[in-house]
Amino acid sequence: MDALLFAWRNLWHNRRRTLITLAAVSLTLMLTQAMHNLAIGSYQQMIYSGVRSGSGHLTVYHTQYRQDRSESLSFARQPVEQMVHDTIPALQSAPRIYLSALAQSSYDSRAVALTGIDMATESTFNPYLKKLPADEYLRTDERRDALVGEKLCRELKLRPGQKLVVTLQNAEGEMVSELLRIRGVLHTGVNEVDSGLIMINLTMAQKLLGRPGHIHELALLVEQDDTINDTVATLTEQLRDQPQLEVVPWQVAMPNLADAIRLDYASQNVILVIMMVIVTIGIVNTLLMSVMERIHEFGIMLAVGAGRGRLVQLVACEASLLGILSAIIGTCCGSLLTWYLVIVGIDLRDFMSEDMEFGGVVFDPIMRAAWDPLWMTQTALYIILLCLIAALYPAWKATRLTVVDAIRHH
Incomplete structure (x- = not known):
């Protein structure tokens, strides 16, 4: 518990940087969940129309x-x-x-x-x-x-x-x-x-x-x-x-429809991976800067008998708190955006013809999302895991500190 409280305090030592990272991770999670749910809803529309006009x-x-x-x-x-x-x-x-x-x-x-x-x-x-x-x-x-x-x-x-x-x-x-x-x-x-x-x-x-x-x-x-x-x-x-x-x-x-859906879903996964890589870089930067700013503090902790494992624990706790906060905020925002897309949807009639075709199937130009709570939970847990993975390098840097060099650092 002491480690969590200490990590919470350190996380807000630089409030602006933490808020920016928290907003970036939460926004990425929100968009990821909403995009996935919108894609699932669109695929359901395509399949609904395809099986009724097709086979x-x-x-x-x-x-x-x-x-x-x-x-x-x-x-x-x-x-x-x-x-x-x-x-x-x-x-x-x-x-x-x-x-x-x-x-x-x-x-x-x-x-x-x-x-x-x-x-x-x-x-x-x-x-x-x-x-x-x-x-x-x-x-x-x-x-x-x-x-x-x-x-x-x-x-x-x-x-x-x-x-x-x-x-x-x-x-x-x-x-x-x-x-x-x-x-x-x-x-x-x-x-x-x-x-x-x-x-x-x-x-x-x-x-x-x-x-x-x-x-x-x-x-x-x-x-x-x-x-x-x-x-x-x-x-x-x-x-x-x-x-x-x-x-x-x-x-x-209807292999054309099935292949079109698989190809579209694969392209979305590529976008998701790119977004996650960008987010990971941001998390690593936040945690690494937090470690570098507290080298003197870590040196004093080592001097009074704290083990290097204690430093790793502090960095891991900071990453966990950052991940949990991002998961909660991102999932709440993602749920609100998904709710809007389910009820209202995205009307594409002003940008294209009244009927849309995909994979040889016509479907409603008003795209609506569909709920996928299991996937939303999995992505929220993945964000937490991603934060812990991103903490590995900053934690390793903390364990490489020597007491003398850390105390002399300003």
Whole structure:
């Protein structure tokens, strides 16, 4: 206790330098925690949008479909979907068919991705449909309805109500054509989607595929992200008698999004390391200057019988107090800033388009943070440890003092 009181007094011997170091360390911790929480919140937004417009939290495919993307690699929808809902009733499923086609109008033609969807299911969660008025939804009783990307409509000089022809090769290798009528226009914010996507009813897509009742993908949504791996294992076990099918998580089904998140997170870690190095230099400077200013004092302590271990203890106590204060202040400020970012967020609509794209996924331009209390606690403890590590060199300098030279020092 005496060592802590003595260290506390010495820490404030030069009040200005201590306050500057304390502010720098606390500010670094605050920004680190807030940046991490904002990144986690942004990643959650991306994943939320990505799994709903893409392949779900987990997906059932033909085992070769992800590699070949061949129209012939389809499977019967009904038995697989029934098995999924019997096994885990809470899962939400979205059957889809993907076809490569040529879209033609009286003006021009374009290569497109023709996607067959169940409108009743997709309309409840797919962000591509969030701006689409309800009266432009695909009708179940009209198989020729189509939703066409905004840019594709402009390029083909088409408007809602007009017709276009799609031509493709079905699963049996035969060329088929169909006349579609534009029911609505999609504006997703993703250039590749707006310029090359056509959504049609699942039954029409199955007809064009030449395999009624078949699908290419069964996208599944879970209620909690942390159950994905367990769900994959459970469904894989249920499909053991169907080796031609596989269940994969979204990280495998959508590698572009997963890689984009990993790359962004890695770049943030590099910034964090740089910030911590700068902070460490500041802590070392504060403690070293504190030691150098008290060489005479340390010499007297050595002369009256204090051991060199006592000097190391004093320096370590100063570093610990500096670290604990910085951790408390930084975490409190980081929590306040995170709370603001969770509630209000950062609105980027004034700096860019209304929709933001990252990793091929559109997400809300208002970036909001998400709480990660475990990581915040770990970084606070790391700051304390960092202060103790930074104290090693000043403590070593203190142990190198000789009594005579220290007493003569002014």
